Amino acid sequence: MKKTQAPLLVTKHLKTSFKINDHYYQALDDVNLTVNPGEFLAIVGESGCGKSTFANTIMGLLDEHDSKVSGSAVFEGQELTKLTETGYDEIRGLKLSMIFQDPLSALNPLKRIANQIDEVMAYHTDLSKTERYQRVLKLLAEVGIHDPKRTARQFPHQLSGGMRQRVMIAMAVACKPDLIIADEPTTALDVTIQAQILDLLRRVQQENHTSIILITHDLGVVAETADRVAVMYAGQIVESGSVQQIFKEPQHPYTRSLLRSIPQIDNATDDLYVIQGNVPSLQKMPATGDRFAPRIPWIPASAHEDLPVMHDLGDGHQVRCTCYRQFYFKEDQRA
Numbered sequence: 001m002k003k004t005q006a007p008l009l010v011t012k013h014l015k016t017s018f019k020i021n022d023h024y025y026q027a028l029d030d031v032n033l034t035v036n037p038g039e040f041l042a043i044v045g046e047s048g049c050g051k052s053t054f055a056n057t058i059m060g061l062l063d064e065h066d067s068k069v070s071g072s073a074v075f076e077g078q079e080l081t082k083l084t085e086t087g088y089d090e091i092r093g094l095k096l097s098m099i100f101q102d103p104l105s106a107l108n109p110l111k112r113i114a115n116q117i118d119e120v121m122a123y124h125t126d127l128s129k130t131e132r133y134q135r136v137l138k139l140l141a142e143v144g145i146h147d148p149k150r151t152a153r154q155f156p157h158q159l160s161g162g163m164r165q166r167v168m169i170a171m172a173v174a175c176k177p178d179l180i181i182a183d184e185p186t187t188a189l190d191v192t193i194q195a196q197i198l199d200l201l202r203r204v205q206q207e208n209h210t211s212i213i214l215i216t217h218d219l220g221v222v223a224e225t226a227d228r229v230a231v232m233y234a235g236q237i238v239e240s241g242s243v244q245q246i247f248k249e250p251q252h253p254y255t256r257s258l259l260r261s262i263p264q265i266d267n268a269t270d271d272l273y274v275i276q277g278n279v280p281s282l283q284k285m286p287a288t289g290d291r292f293a294p295r296i297p298w299i300p301a302s303a304h305e306d307l308p309v310m311h312d313l314g315d316g317h318q319v320r321c322t323c324y325r326q327f328y329f330k331e332d333q334r335a
C-alpha cells in the first residue's frame with residue numbers, strides 16, 4: 001500500500017559545482033528528476049558523469065567549503081538544499097539512507113557489527129537496548145546472514161565483501177527509510193554476489209515500499225532491477241524513461257552506446273563495442289552544444305542543438321538534444 005501519492009523526491013534545476021584552484025566548475029547541471037514512493041530508479045553513466053555528486057548532494061555529504069549547490073531538491077516536502085547539518089541529522093538514517101560502494105571504508109573497523117547497526121536505531125528510535133538487539137538479529141537474518149548472532153559479534157574485517165554489503169543494507173533499512181540511495185553497491189563484488197545483492201535491494205523495495213535510487217556505471221545490471229532509468233552524461237541527464245523504453249527504444253546516442261557496450265552472452269564472438277574518448281573533465285566541459293558530440297564526430301554538427309534541451313517523447317520518456325533523430329553508429333553505416 002502506498003504511503004503517499006505525492007512524489008517523494010523532486011529535483012529541479014539542481015546544480016552542484018566544485019571549487020578547483022579558486023574557480024567553481026559545474027559537476028551537476030540542471031538535473032530534474034522525480035522519484036515516486038516505492039519506485040526503483042537507476043542512474044546510469046560512465047565514471048565521472050556526476051552520479052556520486054548527485055547522491056552526495058541529496059544526502060548533504062558535500063564539503064560546503066569547496067562546493068556550491070543551487071536549484072531545488074524537495075524530499076517529503078523539505079527543501080534539502082537549505083537544510084542545516086542538524087536538520088540532516090534528523091533525517092539521515094531515519095528517512096534517507098545511503099549504501100556505499102566500499103562497505104569496508106564505510107563501516108567502522110573498530111566496532112562490532114551489532115553496535116554499528118544499533119547506533120542508528122539508538123539515535124532515531126525509542127526502542128530499548130534489548131529490543132534493538134533483537135531487531136539487529138532480525139535485520140541480519142532478513143538480509144541473508146545465516147548466523148546473525150555470530151555476525152553481530154564480529155568486526156567488519158572478519159566478513160566477506162558480500163556479507164559486509166549485506167550489513168550495510170541492514171544498517172540502511174534499520175529504521176525503514178523512505179528513500180535509499182545505493183551508490184555502486186555491487187561494483188566491488190563478483191557476479192554471483194552482485195546478483196544476490198541486487199535481488200536483496202529489490203526485495204527491500206517491495207517489502208518495505210522503500211524508494212531506491214541505484215547508481216551504477218553498468219547498464220547491464222539495471223534491466224532486471226529498476227523501474228525507471230535516468231542516463232547521465234557529463235553532469236546532465238541525457239535520457240530518462242521506463243526500463244522498457246530505455247532498453248527497447250533507446251534514443252540518445254549515449255544511451256545507445258552504453259547498451260551496445262554490454263557484453264552479450266549469445267554474441268560471444270563479436271568484439272565488444274567501446275565508446276571512444278572520455279567524459280570531459282569539469283574544467284574542459286563545453287559551455288554549449290551536446291556534450292557527447294565530440295565522441296560521435298561522424299554525426300554532423302547540424303544534428304545537434306546549440307543549447308540542448310529535453311524533448312518529451314510521451315509516456316514519461318525524455319531525451320536531450322535533437323541529434324537522436326539522426327544518430328547512427330559509424331560501423332553500421334560502413335557495413
Ligand SMILES: Nc1ncnc2c1ncn2[C@@H]1O[C@H](COP(=O)(O)OP(=O)(O)OP(=O)(O)O)[C@@H](O)[C@H]1O
Nearest residue numbers: 018020027046047048049050051052053054281282
Ligand atoms: N570534491 C570534488 N572536487 C572537485 N571535483 C570533483 C569533486 N568530486 C567530484 N569531482 C568531479 O566531478 C565530476 C563528477 O564526479 P562523480 O564522482 O560525481 O562522478 P561519478 O559518475 O560518480 O563517477 P565515479 O563512479 O567514478 O565516482 C568528475 O569530473 C570528478 O572529477
